[in-house]
Amino acid sequence: MITDRIDAITAIASAYQGTVLPAPRSVKIELTGRCNYACSICARSMVLRDQKDMPRALFEGLLREMRQEGVEEIGLFYLGESFLCRWLEEAIAFAKKTAAILYVFLTTNGSLAKPDRMEACFRAGLDSLKFSFNYADEAQFEEIARVKPKFYRDMVDNIRHARRARDKVFDESGHRCGLYASYIEYDGEQRERMISALAEIDGCVDQIYALPLYSQADLVTETETKSGWARCGIRCRAGPCSPRGTLPGTANCRRAASITTAASTWATSPARGSWKRGTPSGSRTCAPRI
Ligand code: SF4
Numbered sequence: 300m301i302t303d304r305i306d307a308i309t310a311i312a313s314a315y316q317g318t319v320l321p322a323p324r325s326v327k328i329e330l331t332g333r334c335n336y337a338c339s340i341c342a343r344s345m346v347l348r349d350q351k352d353m354p355r356a357l358f359e360g361l362l363r364e365m366r367q368e369g370v371e372e373i374g375l376f377y378l379g380e381s382f383l384c385r386w387l388e389e390a391i392a393f394a395k396k397t398a399a400i401l402y403v404f405l406t407t408n409g410s411l412a413k414p415d416r417m418e419a420c421f422r423a424g425l426d427s428l429k430f431s432f433n434y435a436d437e438a439q440f441e442e443i444a445r446v447k448p449k450f451y452r453d454m455v456d457n458i459r460h461a462r463r464a465r466d467k468v469f470d471e472s473g474h475r476c477g478l479y480a481s482y483i484e485y486d487g488e489q490r491e492r493m494i495s496a497l498a499e500i501d502g503c504v505d506q507i508y509a510l511p512l513y514s515q516a517d518l519v520t521e522t523e524t525k526s527g528w529a530r531c532g533i534r535c536r537a538g539p540c541s542p543r544g545t546l547p548g549t550a551n552c553r554r555a556a557s558i559t560t561a562a563s564t565w566a567t568s569p570a571r572g573s574w575k576r577g578t579p580s581g582s583r584t585c586a587p588r589i
Contacts, residue, residue: 300505300506301427301429301477301479301505301506301508302506302508304427308324308325308372321369322365322368322369322370323370324369324370324371324372325370325371325372325373325374326365326370326372326373326374327373327374327375327376327377328353328358328361328362328373328374328375328376328377329353329376329377329378329379330352330353330358330375330376330379330381330384330387330390331350331351331352331353331379331380331381331383331384332348332349332350332351332352332378332379333350333351333352333379333380333383334350334378334379334380334383334408335380335383335408335410335411335446336380336408336410336444336445336446337444337445337446338433338443338444338445339442339443339445340433340443340483340485340512341378342378343378343379344445350379352384355386355390358390358393359393359397359398362393362394362397362398362400363397363398365398365400366398366399366400370400371400371401371402372400372401372402372403372404373394373400373402373403373404374403374404374405374406375387375390375391375394375403375404375405376405376406376407380407380408380410380411381405381407382407382410382411382412382416383411387405387416387420388416388419388420388422388423389423391403391405391420391423391424391425392423392424394424395423395424395425396424402426402427403424403425403426403427404425404426404427404428404429405420405425405427405428405429406429406430406431407428407429407430407431408430408431408444408454409430409431409432409454409455409457409458410450410453410454410457411457412428412430412457412458412461413457413460414457414460414463414464417457417460417461417464417465418464418467418468420476421464421465421468421469421474421476422468422472422474424474425476426476426477427476427477427478427479428461428465428476428477428478428479429478429479429480429481430454430458430461430479430480430481430500430504431480431481431482432454432458432480432481432482432496432497432500432507433482433483434451434496435489435492435493435495435496436451436492436495436496437449437451437452439492440454455496455499455500458480458500458503458504459499459500459503460503461478461503461504462478462502462503462504465478477505477506478503478504478505479504479505479506479507479508480497480500480504480506480507480508481507481508481509481510482496482497482507482509482510483509483510483511483512484509484510484511484512485512490509
């Protein structure tokens with residue numbers, strides 16, 4: 300289950316509780332800061348930094364160095380939609396086959412994850428594909444993603460095709476990518492509101508779980524707070540599939556000790572160099588999107 304894996308990586312092992320830290324086990328690399336949605340819940344939409352693609356040579360160099368330092372898992376996303384990156388499939392293949400990264404995972408909004416591209420990602424060796432499925436219907440999609448409501452159907456159709464593509468690659472090659480979907484519990488009513496939407500993708504992914512609304516650097520808007528949406532700070536993850544004890548509100552930043560991000564605008568990222576062995580704690584960034 301993906302939630303077991305998340306728990307294993309986000310728990311803070313004693314090795315990460317000192318002042319000089321080993322390389323993190325898991326790193327997210329933002330292949331692109333661009334996205335075709337403009338979600339109201341997302342700091343990306345505020346255009347607080349340049350939103351470009353990471354230079355490919357930089358990506359490949361980073362991966363080689365990270366693996367040498369002991370990084371085991373790579374997420375090929377942070378903010379931004381990685382299916383916008385034309386060389387996504389090649390990035391996956393490089394991570395798995397050249398850099399020998401043990402586990403490569405990806406989160407997508409699903410809009411551009413057409414069956415042929417998903418199949419290419421699975422063939423390249425992707426270990427986990429998760430859909431951020433945060434919209435109960437077309438109306439909520441338009442309100443939150445702030446794009447035309449007709450694109451909602453494309454996203455759902457892509458998710459519904461994922462399993463067929465995954466199973467085809469498994470039958471032909473023996474490689475099996477995990478398929479997951481998460482949704483955000485904006486408030487106490489969202490779970491009920493999602494029932495029909497989740498029924499549409501039931502059986503198309505291996506696991507569906509709920510997440511709380513993370514506040515990215517406290518940038519969730521006043522409007523959303525006033526509408527009653529609850530920002531994370533009490534729970535780390537929610538949902539019937541993933542019961543867990545309450546964590547303190549600082550959990551997101553503390554767990555960054557074992558999860559680090561490298562943004563596509565690398566030169567300005569505070570994460571620069573932070574995965575290096577022996578890095579003083581406190582120089583790593585938070586990772587609000589799992
Ligand atoms: S939440 Fe995801 S899909 Fe929405 S704008 Fe941010 S990166 Fe794009």
